Amino acid sequence: SKSLRLVLGDQLSLTLPTLQDAPPGATVALCEVDEEGRYVPHHPQKIAMMLAAMRHFAAELRQRGYRVHYSTLDDPDNRHSLIAEAERLAKRQGCDEIHVTRPGEWRLLKAMEARQAQDRTPRWRIVEDTRFFCSHRDFDAWMEGRKRPRMEDFYRMLRRRTGLLMDGNAPVGGQWNFDRDNRAPIDDAPSPPSPPRHRQDAVTREVLALVEKRFADHVGRLEGFNWPVTRRQALADLRHFVARALPAFGTYQDAISDTAPYLFHSRLSAALNIGLLSPGEVCEAAQDAWQGGEAPLNAVEGFIRQILGWREYVRGIYWHRMPAYKRENQLGATRGLPRCYWDGDTDLRCLQRAIEMTHDNAYAHHIQRLMVTGNFALLCDVRPAALCDWYLAVYADACEWVELPNTLGMVLHADGGYLGSKPYCASGKYIDRMSDHCAQCRYDPRQSVGENACPFNALYWRFLERHADQLADNPRMRVIYGTLDKMSAHKRQALRQQADTFLDSLTWTPPYGQGQHA
Template sequence: MTKLVVLLGDQLNLEMSSLANYNKESDRVLLAEVKEEASYVKHHKKKIAFVFSAMRHFSQELDKQGYKPIYIKYNDENNKGSLFEQVKESCSKQEFSSIVISHPGEYRLLEEVKSWQDKLDIPVNILEDNRFIASQDYFAKWAGDRKQYRMEFFYRELRKKTGVLMDDKEPKGGKWNYDADNRKAFGKSPNIPDPSQFKPDKTTEEVLALVEESFSSHFGVLDHFHYAVDREGALAVLNEFVETRLHDFGQYQDAMLEGNPWLFHSHIGLYLNVGLLMPEEVIKVAEEAYLNGDVPINSAEGFIRQILGWREYVRGFYWYFMPELKEKNYLNAKRKLPELYWTGETRMNCLSQCVQDTKEHAYAHHIQRLMVLGNFALLTGVSPKELNEWYLLVYADAYEWVEMPNVSSMVLFADGGKLASKPYAASGSYINKMSNYCQNCEYSVKEKTGPQACPFNYLYWHFLYRHQKTFSNNPRMGMIYSTMSKMDQTRFGHMLEDADTFLLNLENNEEV
């Protein structure tokens, strides 16, 4: 019985379920830089370079371990362009009794894999994706007949199930969630450790040259590529984070600082989501750092919540609501993605900073993504389809299972409140509180109307006004609508006029 194990580009771990019963004497493993997957959206250059280099390094590790991989490079003559055609080619050269694959992370690809058995007349076994702690069935049972699906309650169930940060049945420290302690802004710039950096080796250099030649029209730059591309490097990034940044991560995790995209964050999302790290080991080292007294509980819990809570939750949420989630547009948002998301050319310093960070690094931290880039898209009514595609292609850690719930449900409230209890809409005061962006902006965050007013201020009220029928009965928005009803109507009218003018300028691709 000879198996063909198909490894996807985000399943780069020897512990993958598809490799569990691998016979090194007879089985073969296929790993391919698939042209169709690399180009169906125009991914950031650094994202493609990272994934391709990580794949090539993993293939080298497979070879060392005796797996005898079939590896197809992007520019190989026998690259068939699609994953199915590549699998078909392998099956034409050798007789296999079955095809084995771990569950893909994207609905579109899963549907394709499901068709292989009939097309190839070979049994196809799709195994549970063990890069996650909670199975899809576990999430589905938890979701049950709920009308709202709050991450906090799912997170608590996983804490109980795994025993992470638990004293028997109670949470360590007496609280489940220390988020209230994790919203500190920077005063004077603190001493922030540099991010982990790795010099490209020969394999990575070859990939960088390939990407520059074959993906020259894609968004982003390749300069100063410094990411880890193998498991050893990914573990080094994790350990350096725990040793040098986790202690202060908690209090500053929502803060933003001009010219410094890295801050105290872990920068491991791309390694987790490509398989170089597994969630259990990441959680373990953070928990041990707290138990050993090296980091405070608000930092350990806040970081673990991102992995055990949010990452597990959005993956379950994605599969539970697909494929309908992809078409959701509760607020009927139809605006095309503004050009500034590609160029960063805007008088709004916060947006310019976040786009430039994204363009240079294929990275921005979660508050930049949610409360600057996402908030602007929400307030201006950007189409979910357009914004989903942008987030998917620009970030190195973005795969549809994690990107779509974050964008459609959290950023744009497109699912009507299944994930979030209210929209994450905010005026310029939030950005001013959590960053120093406003200090060097051409607009004034203190102004509400007029040509110098921060656009976030009047766009915020314009958003609330045009969706008043939708949100006025939302219990979490009652106070803000009460405030709106008491505002001076002349002043409020000026804000609506300023917003209309701004949106027209945005529509006409004028600099804003």
């Protein structure tokens, strides 16, 4: 039998199992299809990065002797659905099998499995994706019998198993976690390095022109595009991060800046998610920097925990809990998304800057996603499907397996505390402490009622009050509920009113069909 090797847009790795076991001269297919580009209005930079990276990868495979079939968006025969297009190509090439590495998205996996079950030619063969530290089977085995799985335990298991930052059986430095050293606010941060600028060759330039024309209706700016589209460019980003930003990564991990979009973050998520870098090599590069005395342990451990811990953990949870996970809404949130997420029109300075940076760069760092855009949506009762559509659309790194648990679980607490033990709700005081936004805002983070009061404050108390049934017994929330209990009925009434007036002032109709993706 003859097989077609289908490589998906987030599988651009030479180490992909379906490429590794391909016979010499094997036929490989990569397909650009409208279906993947449009089911949420992806940021033009995200689409351009994917297409340019796919086209460069196809060229690299050709150089290595594979026979490559590449369907472009403009191809007149293109079926514009991955499955239909792959089957069309297989038939045309006389292939009776399609070999594919397991896709990262539940929807696509189920569609492929449905074809597999029909037992028709071409037959589909799906193999495990080995580009992660932890397989699905390993994760399920680890989950067995755990009522309250916690990322920290999972992370320690993987530290032991990989030997990363281990000294025999013990963590190096005598601690598993140095988070206490990683909470410095923006005030005393040194100026962050600028990311390297990648050269744009003819292939990239052609893609940028195509995206500009074809996806002009999508929110987000294409100018300033600077994502890596080859492995070489991704490695340049990795080297730059390790040398220039990693030393301060830990200390300022939670800080937020009004001007610097990247601070000391790596910007590596997109390259990792489409396969240009492997999580193993990224963690090793960070570990080497610590061993060579070039970066302190709090930074290196904090960074490795994000990749070895969080990234693998949310992937595990996604596959373990889908498809029911996507429908969860345990706090009963009912609203759509405030329109400012799409048009940036808001006078809350922190929110405005996080959204503007997102539109400009298809990027916001974790604390902006969690504590600004995420926190605000949580406090405004935005329903998970509406918020997920936004996060999935606007970030270059957005893939459902990592976006969904972060948004629905970590940000909206819609899974009832399965992923995070408490909601990351916060008032304006927190944002004021960690950022330099408030000095430039028309609101005052120290006021809770009145015309100049920071809207986050009243919304925060309203949120705690509304969800007291579900949250007041949480040991990590007891102190704050103690404060709420001591508040006079009069003050509580004033806060409630302040929050409701603010919510009534927002526009809730986004320009795109919100929640379509549910």
